[in-house]
Amino acid sequence: MFWPIFLRVITSGDLWQASLQFAALLLLPALGGVISERSGVVNIAMEGMMLIGCYVGVVVTLASHSVLVGLLAAIVAGGLLALVHGVVSIHLKADQIISGIAINVAALGLTNYLNIVQTGGQGIPTLASNLRLPVLNWGPLAQLPFLGQVLFQQNVVFYVTIVILVGLQFLLFRTNLGLRIRAVGEHPQAADTAGVSVRLIRYACVVASGLLSGLAGAFLALGVAGTFNSNMTAGRGFIALAAVVFGKYTPLGAAGACLIFGLGLALSVRLQDTGIDSNLLATLPYILTIIALIGLVGRTVAPAADGVPYEPGSAE
Amino acid sequence: MHEQDKAPLAQAASPDLAASPYAVEMRDICKAWPGVVANDHVNLRVRRGEIHALVGENGAGKTTLMNILYGLVRPDSGEIYINGERVHISGPRDAIRLHIGMVHQHFMLIPPLTVAENIVLGQEPGGPLAVYDRRRARELVLQLSARYGLPIDPDTRIEKLSVGLQQRVEILKALYRAADILILDEPTGVLTPQETYELFDVLRALSRQGKTVIFITHKLREVLDLTDRVTVLRRGRNVGELVTREANQAEIARLMVGREVLLRVEKRPARPGPVVLRVENLHASSDRGLEALQGVSFEVHAGEILGIAGVEGNGQSELVEVLSGMRRATAGRVTVTHASGQQIGKTYDITSMNAREVRLVGVAHIPEDRRGSGLVLSDTIESNTILGRERWPRFAWARFILRLGEVALWARRLVREFDVRTPSTRLPVRALSGGNQQKVIVAREFAADPQLLIAAQPTRGVDIGAIEFIHRRLVEQRDAGKAILLVSAELDEIRSLSDRIAVMYEGRIVDIVTPEASEEELGLLMTGGRPSGASREEEAQTTGDLGA
Ligand SMILES: Nc1ncnc2c1ncn2[C@@H]1O[C@H](COP(=O)(O)OP(=O)(O)O)[C@@H](O)[C@H]1O
Numbered sequence: 001m002f003w004p005i006f007l008r009v010i011t012s013g014d015l016w017q018a019s020l021q022f023a024a025l026l027l028l029p030a031l032g033g034v035i036s037e038r039s040g041v042v043n044i045a046m047e048g049m050m051l052i053g054c055y056v057g058v059v060v061t062l063a064s065h066s067v068l069v070g071l072l073a074a075i076v077a078g079g080l081l082a083l084v085h086g087v088v089s090i091h092l093k094a095d096q097i098i099s100g101i102a103i104n105v106a107a108l109g110l111t112n113y114l115n116i117v118q119t120g121g122q123g124i125p126t127l128a129s130n131l132r133l134p135v136l137n138w139g140p141l142a143q144l145p146f147l148g149q150v151l152f153q154q155n156v157v158f159y160v161t162i163v164i165l166v167g168l169q170f171l172l173f174r175t176n177l178g179l180r181i182r183a184v185g186e187h188p189q190a191a192d193t194a195g196v197s198v199r200l201i202r203y204a205c206v207v208a209s210g211l212l213s214g215l216a217g218a219f220l221a222l223g224v225a226g227t228f229n230s231n232m233t234a235g236r237g238f239i240a241l242a243a244v245v246f247g248k249y250t251p252l253g254a255a256g257a258c259l260i261f262g263l264g265l266a267l268s269v270r271l272q273d274t275g276i277d278s279n280l281l282a283t284l285p286y287i288l289t290i291i292a293l294i295g296l297v298g299r300t301v302a303p304a305a306d307g308v309p310y311e312p313g314s315a316e
Numbered sequence: 317m318h319e320q321d322k323a324p325l326a327q328a329a330s331p332d333l334a335a336s337p338y339a340v341e342m343r344d345i346c347k348a349w350p351g352v353v354a355n356d357h358v359n360l361r362v363r364r365g366e367i368h369a370l371v372g373e374n375g376a377g378k379t380t381l382m383n384i385l386y387g388l389v390r391p392d393s394g395e396i397y398i399n400g401e402r403v404h405i406s407g408p409r410d411a412i413r414l415h416i417g418m419v420h421q422h423f424m425l426i427p428p429l430t431v432a433e434n435i436v437l438g439q440e441p442g443g444p445l446a447v448y449d450r451r452r453a454r455e456l457v458l459q460l461s462a463r464y465g466l467p468i469d470p471d472t473r474i475e476k477l478s479v480g481l482q483q484r485v486e487i488l489k490a491l492y493r494a495a496d497i498l499i500l501d502e503p504t505g506v507l508t509p510q511e512t513y514e515l516f517d518v519l520r521a522l523s524r525q526g527k528t529v530i531f532i533t534h535k536l537r538e539v540l541d542l543t544d545r546v547t548v549l550r551r552g553r554n555v556g557e558l559v560t561r562e563a564n565q566a567e568i569a570r571l572m573v574g575r576e577v578l579l580r581v582e583k584r585p586a587r588p589g590p591v592v593l594r595v596e597n598l599h600a601s602s603d604r605g606l607e608a609l610q611g612v613s614f615e616v617h618a619g620e621i622l623g624i625a626g627v628e629g630n631g632q633s634e635l636v637e638v639l640s641g642m643r644r645a646t647a648g649r650v651t652v653t654h655a656s657g658q659q660i661g662k663t664y665d666i667t668s669m670n671a672r673e674v675r676l677v678g679v680a681h682i683p684e685d686r687r688g689s690g691l692v693l694s695d696t697i698e699s700n701t702i703l704g705r706e707r708w709p710r711f712a713w714a715r716f717i718l719r720l721g722e723v724a725l726w727a728r729r730l731v732r733e734f735d736v737r738t739p740s741t742r743l744p745v746r747a748l749s750g751g752n753q754q755k756v757i758v759a760r761e762f763a764a765d766p767q768l769l770i771a772a773q774p775t776r777g778v779d780i781g782a783i784e785f786i787h788r789r790l791v792e793q794r795d796a797g798k799a800i801l802l803v804s805a806e807l808d809e810i811r812s813l814s815d816r817i818a819v820m821y822e823g824r825i826v827d828i829v830t831p832e833a834s835e836e837e838l839g840l841l842m843t844g845g846r847p848s849g850a851s852r853e854e855e856a857q858t859t860g861d862l863g864a
């Protein structure tokens with residue numbers, strides 16, 4: 001009973017299409033995590049920023065009748081929330097974990113509250129298809145067997161994500177700005193004395209992580225779900241956090257980790273017909289995580305000054 | 317003598333600059349940290365093209381003053397003039413724009429990045445948004461390195477370089493940013509004597525090319541050897557501005573410390589007793605698996621100081637680690653015989669004991685790495701004074717529960733006896749200056765009433781006031797009948813304290829001589845009989861060429 005279904009599932013285009021979509025949803029906040037941590041600011045609030053992105057995206061889309069405006073609003077909302085994290089951890093030098101937890105809790109409570117107050121507990125209706133982020137039309141390519149479905153019938157944000165992935169990998173490891181970002185994350189004193197503005201770089205990177213998380217929120221709410229539900233991010237921001245670490249703080253590494261998680265998520269959905277308990281199936285992505293961690297990744301080392309506020313003039 | 321060489325250059329540079337002869341003038345600088353005034357109306361005037369020494373004991377405020385000049389610290393008040401013009405420096409970027417460069421005491425290098433990346437960081441060819449041009453960066457570094465005669469391989473990662481070469485990268489970093497005023501904060505603290513000579517040559521050459529150098533140190537010999545003028549700070553205030561040629565060591569020392577300082581240790585001839593430490597044919601490997609000790613044998617008697625001299629990296633560190641139970645010997649034997657006390661005459665074989673066991677049989681150890689293995693920096697002075705003895709009945713009930721009152725009393729007693737300058741014994745050790753940190757270790761180790769005291773680099777990075785104090789205490793311990801093994805990279809220290817000097821070279825004791833041996837003779841032995849300086853230079857050369 002199990003094996004035939006398993007074989008059918010694993011070879012179906014459905015599964016791989018869903019895997020890639022789930023992976024891209026995780027990858028956006030993970031890329032945000034990579035850039036923030038590379039600059040030396042720990043950001044565990046991608047979950048909250050993503051959730052805010054979901055909510056603001058849907059509400060603004062409904063109000064403006066334009067998904068484009070909603071998308072931009074979602075990105076900006078994520079960025080603004082990240083700016084709060086930036087002020088707290090860069091300017092006020094507060095504990096970055098605590099700030100992150102606070103943002104996650106606040107985002108969850110706030111979106112819940114506003115959602116209930118606004119709709120009188122009815123919930124937001126599903127968006128009309130012209131108010132959603134569309135699947136990109138690749139014409140004949142989409143008709144290819146298997147590959148067409150997997151690669152060429154994805155949401156437009158999926159392709160944006162791939163562009164961002166490549167761009168960020170290039171930015172971090174091939175450009176002067178990337179050199180500065182890595183320097184600031186490794187040894188802010190050294191970067192500062194060399195004439196690099198530690199604050200500017202860190203703010204920019206933290207805000208970038210918020211913009212990416214906001215985009216992920218829009219992807220989820222406006223592209224995949226077409227509505228807003230309470231806590232609809234369901235921990236994706238945290239899985240992204242794990243992907244950052246497993247990916248050794250590189251964009252490509254994080255992408256690899258997200259692919260594995262995405263596959264796990266998709267499998268746990270598609271294998272429900274096999275009669276395996278669905279709760280058990282839901283643990284699959286995490287079991288895959290652990291296997292990947294043991295087998296493929298090895299030791300990962302965070303940037304040396306990750307999470308340490310910068311104090312000019314303190315030599316040690 | 318180099319003063320004459322560079323005079324024309326300095327003049328040639330001046331007409332287009334302001335009329336002021338001073339490259340740097342700092343007036344009435346004040347800076348208070350919580351609880352301490354680091355700079356109290358300090359004035360500093362540095363002439364264009366000179367090498368200017370800024371001296372003072374640890375905590376005198378030298379680093380603070382230079383951090384202000386480099387924009388890392390904001391002064392509470394005061395004015396800064398560069399080439400006669402009033403300037404406001406609110407960050408390193410301003411300082412760089414004013415052609416000020418600084419080599420910090422703790423290097424500002426990023427270990428996983430390459431030499432070239434570290435040098436061009438912040439001023440990469442092409443600007444921030446461009447693609448990092450590895451070949452161009454490499455070229456620029458090589459040009460710079462050729463122009464100033466500072467060979468370096470641009471593609472090596474910083475973490476692979478020796479301390480001396482890292483410092484070279486720091487200097488190149490400043491020169492890449494077109495520094496005309498170069499600040500070096502205690503640059504020789506981490507260098508071997510040979511590296512120090514090389515650095516001096518480099519600085520003299522830079523000064524001949526018209527650069528102004530501010531050189532922070534508390535080693536008087538270096539002041540006299542290298543600099544043109546001296547500014548002395550004491551407890552945050554100016555106490556003197558001298559022309560080096562007209563000054564002498566004793567005078568500068570008196571200004572720094574505020575009283576007469578005995579630069580030479582006064583001691584009576586030793587009256588050696590029975591053998592306490594016996595080392596026989598000891599072998600051990602280094603961290604990298606090389607044979608660091610290749611059959612070392614010697615003895616230390618009660619009531620004598622045996623000094624171990626040698627260029628660093630010839631097995632001294634490994635020897636001390638084996639003797640103190642921190643490293644396993646691969647062959648040989650080490651014994652400690654009590655020469656006094658209740659267990660007089662008893663011999664312990666400590667060859668394969670661990671650090672705790674070695675302490676229990678009467679060996680005290682002042683480690684060379686005081687921050688890494690001598691102290692728990694974030695812990696209080698109190699805790700640090702009982703480190704390694706926290707289970708003694710005196711300090712703990714049933715070995716587990718600390719008797720905090722006793723510990724506090726004990727810490728206060730040691731702090732008083734050993735003149736540790738601190739407002740409270742509850743402060744973390746990190747808050748103390750280097751000299752006072754070292755005094756905490758010395759106090760703790762002496763108070764153990766050991767049979768054998770191993771002192772490794774006991775005065776490294778410590779100011780002269782504290783050096784004098786520690787030296788005096790070491791001689792006192794000797795006269796009280798302890799056996800003392802002194803390992804130091806400072807030849808002066810070895811010669812003035814030791815009763816016998818063992819010279820180590822490539823994992824062996826090549827000779828044991830009297831302290832009357834000349835510096836040349838010792839230098840020759842330290843380099844394996846070759847003319848002194850030759851071997852280090854070769855090494856620097858090969859490291860510099862790695863992979864190039
Ligand atoms: N960032 C800082 N915060 C608090 N106190 C400091 C700081 N930097 C230096 N100090 C204090 O200022 C005094 C002068 O220190 P410093 O300028 O480092 O002296 P020096 O370089 O002459 O050894 C010391 O008492 C030191 O503890």
Ligand SMILES: [Mg+2]
Binds near residue numbers: 375380421
């Ligand atoms: Mg200093």
